[in-house]
Amino acid sequence: MEMKECKEDIDSMIDDSLRQPPDFIIPASFTDKLVKKLEKQLAWKDLLSEFGIKTGLVVAALVVMLICLIFPAKNDPVPWLDWIARNRFIVTGLIGVLMFTILFDQILLKFMFRKTGKSY
Amino acid sequence: MDDVALVNALKAGNTNAFRFLVDKYRNLVWHMVLRMTNRQEDAEDLCQEVFIRVFNQIGKFRGESKLSTWIGSIAYNACVDHVRKSKREVLSDASSLGPVNMAASDVSPLLNNIDRNSMKKLVHQIIEKMPMQYRTVVTLFHLEEFSYKEIEEITGMPEGTVKSYLSRGREIIRQKMTELVPDIQPVLFEA
Numbered sequence: 001m002e003m004k005e006c007k008e009d010i011d012s013m014i015d016d017s018l019r020q021p022p023d024f025i026i027p028a029s030f031t032d033k034l035v036k037k038l039e040k041q042l043a044w045k046d047l048l049s050e051f052g053i054k055t056g057l058v059v060a061a062l063v064v065m066l067i068c069l070i071f072p073a074k075n076d077p078v079p080w081l082d083w084i085a086r087n088r089f090i091v092t093g094l095i096g097v098l099m100f101t102i103l104f105d106q107i108l109l110k111f112m113f114r115k116t117g118k119s120y
Numbered sequence: 121m122d123d124v125a126l127v128n129a130l131k132a133g134n135t136n137a138f139r140f141l142v143d144k145y146r147n148l149v150w151h152m153v154l155r156m157t158n159r160q161e162d163a164e165d166l167c168q169e170v171f172i173r174v175f176n177q178i179g180k181f182r183g184e185s186k187l188s189t190w191i192g193s194i195a196y197n198a199c200v201d202h203v204r205k206s207k208r209e210v211l212s213d214a215s216s217l218g219p220v221n222m223a224a225s226d227v228s229p230l231l232n233n234i235d236r237n238s239m240k241k242l243v244h245q246i247i248e249k250m251p252m253q254y255r256t257v258v259t260l261f262h263l264e265e266f267s268y269k270e271i272e273e274i275t276g277m278p279e280g281t282v283k284s285y286l287s288r289g290r291e292i293i294r295q296k297m298t299e300l301v302p303d304i305q306p307v308l309f310e311a
Binding site: 010011013014015016018019020021022023024026027030031033034035037038039041042 | 138139143146150171240247290293294298
């Protein structure tokens with residue numbers, strides 16, 4: 001009888017202990033930090049997609065423009081196209097600088113000076 | 121705010137709803153992460169990762185299970201990934217229900233007059249030394265009060281395995297306690 005009571009008592013104490021949370025508690029600032037992190041990620045995603053759309057529009061406009069200029073010329077050589085081909089490194093470099101400037105202006109600056117607390 | 125409204129707000133990308141979700145379920149995730157990884161220093165980062173995953177995957181939640189169960193399964197998978205990556209622990213499967221080797225020196229020296237608080241510490245120390253599956257199941261069942269079925273949904277372990285881990289886990293605790301605290305019986309009679 002004593003053994004049975006002892007076992008029941010041990011079981012009850014084990015149950016109580018198992019229902020107790022671990023000693024380490026979650027930091028009080030956890031939620032705030034996490035919400036800020038999420039807002040940052042969402043802002044970054046927004047800015048990137050905005051940049052993607054703008055870049056896509058510019059590229060699409062250039063492609064349309066090129067098509068409109070090249071097709072009417074047919075077999076006649078297009079002088080400025082020749083010039084571009086000869087100076088392709090300079091042209092590529094200029095486009096690169098332009099894209100970086102747009103990226104910097106549209107994303108990095110906005111991201112760095114973004115006001116916190118924006119609700120999505 | 122009930123879970124349905126909360127999920128809808130999260131699907132709409134509302135960060136205030138996210139704040140509410142974190143406040144509501146942070147203890148669940150924190151306890152799971154702490155117990156599964158056994159490392160407090162990794163716990164905060166891992167908890168953050170779990171909630172970010174929850175937010176990013178909320179579109180996949182169809183409401184077939186409770187939100188807490190779904191979050192629990194995301195936390196479980198994140199912890200398993202984390203443990204695998206850190207290679208600190210070999211994950212055993214359900215067939216490894218053999219004896220758990222724990223030296224008496226693993227557990228801190230015990231007081232002669234054991235009280236409820238020391239008992240809690242002792243039980244928690246024994247849990248820490250158990251394999252991850254035991255720790256997980258014991259935590260989900262006793263601390264978070266999930267049912268067998270819900271633990272099956274969270275961990276993917278069959279219900280029978282969950283029950284085995286629970287009963288074997290309890291047996292280990294009981295056995296270790298009586299081994300480590302020989303004078304536990306008279307104290308218990310007084311309690």
